[in-house]
Amino acid sequence: MNVDDAMQANLHGAAVAARPTSGVAREWRLASRTVRFSASCLALFYLLAAASPFFASYDPTYQNREMPDCPPMSLHLSAPSDWTRGLFYTHPMHMQDPTARTFVADTSRRLDIHLFARGHLFTTDSEREPYFMLGSDGLGRDLYSRIVYGSRVSMCVGLIGVLITFSLGITIGALSGYIGGTVDFLIMRWSEIEMSLPSFYFLLALAAVIPSGMSTVATFFMIVAIMSFISWAGFARIIRGMASSVRSRPYVEAARALGASRWRIITRHIIPSV
Template structure:
């Protein structure tokens, strides 16, 4: 009797167990890891969120500290005055020299090679509160002797641009995330309920959605935000901007979710839930909502950069946040003059962070769209 050779493959039950252990989120994560742009976007988004949450730690200078107005960025050097390589980076501060400008007869500024400012990580600086519990004075990068260092220069009031960018990310991203939260909550709920119930409710609701979509958004934004008096408190102004952006932004998502719901409402498991007597609320939020969630997640990641761009534009025009708050759009008000941009180009630094934020969320949204799509 000839014995069959040993099986070299896994038994069917073991293969089934391996597949059973992989949840839906694990499958989405595995697909997302295959997308290079999606992973780059995810890493950048995490870095932006960490930067905004721990802005005081990353800010090298107190954003309210004033120094020389429109000071150029401090260059980082790895060589000493003789050109020899140094392990520790340093900055040579600018001092007035003995030579005069032939046109203005003002003393020319030059690097002070005799008194370099050495840089390092986790240095001491200005104190800042942490969660309202205690204060710290350690910062991620800066001068070892605690002197202010301007890696991206200063604005017209002498305030450090890089530190203000870190603090401004808090307001800009907070506005974007808050607006997207309300847009998602209202748009998803209205879209699912309208698409599932249908009938007269759906007809009148869609006419209202079309009315909102018919408004030219930018002029309406400017008109509504201009209703707030200039003397209003900063929190009131910020809350009104969030309400305006949320109230005009949910309609498009509602229309998209309604289209998904119209198709899902005819699927067999929804008909079966109706046949056994399940309520409309249970069907909408336990059967339809999980199936439209993938589209909502992608829509959220693609809406956040749009809100960041809109807030930056409104802040540039002076219709978003007001001082003493800091946002990327508010910082860009200094760039309204071409002569200022030509003479002090480093004040355009917030534009780079806006572009990075838009790219990060768009790239992550594209990766999630491919990873969540079951087809």
């Protein structure tokens, strides 16, 4: 490589380094392997929750009363000559002792498992002869399908709770830390009142107030939302302390000197800094 090629390569590298990148891309590049692995797992869980009708094998409410408390069924790889029937198969199980609920596999029969069939990732020809990958519950419902469908509620509840707490805490804390004075005093006293509320007795009061005709999922979401609205106080106090130290920085003073409004300074300078 001559001198001209080396100079062009250095200039190209400098141009690539100077190219603007988004905050998410920059944080992903600077994150450790543990953070990347955790974020990838979390994204996978949310994908499974969002596409649960596809990943679940059966209807989670369907009850196969002939197979309650069935253990997980073994999975076998088909011979290459039988790949036209299905790549995988299992042996159907039947209850041997209804009292003890013991099951035995019928090795004389083959139950084919079809991939990408009937709108599912994998399933069998009929729900009456299912493949219980994780077994069944006491009513004969597929545990794997119920876990996949249940993740929709669990993942959404966590996301909603964090979004409400994070949004209220960072907004109120930044407002209190930047304005100060009477506003800061009133907000902090109110946050101390909310932090002193006992969660257990508050949940008991919520259980008495929520209408009994609501579904379980709606009740769960309402309780999480209400608890998130009252759990922002501790987070707001942390943000308030950080905002108090940021409001004297030179770029905040410069924005104030240029005539920027309080809301613009809080949203464009204080909140991104904290």
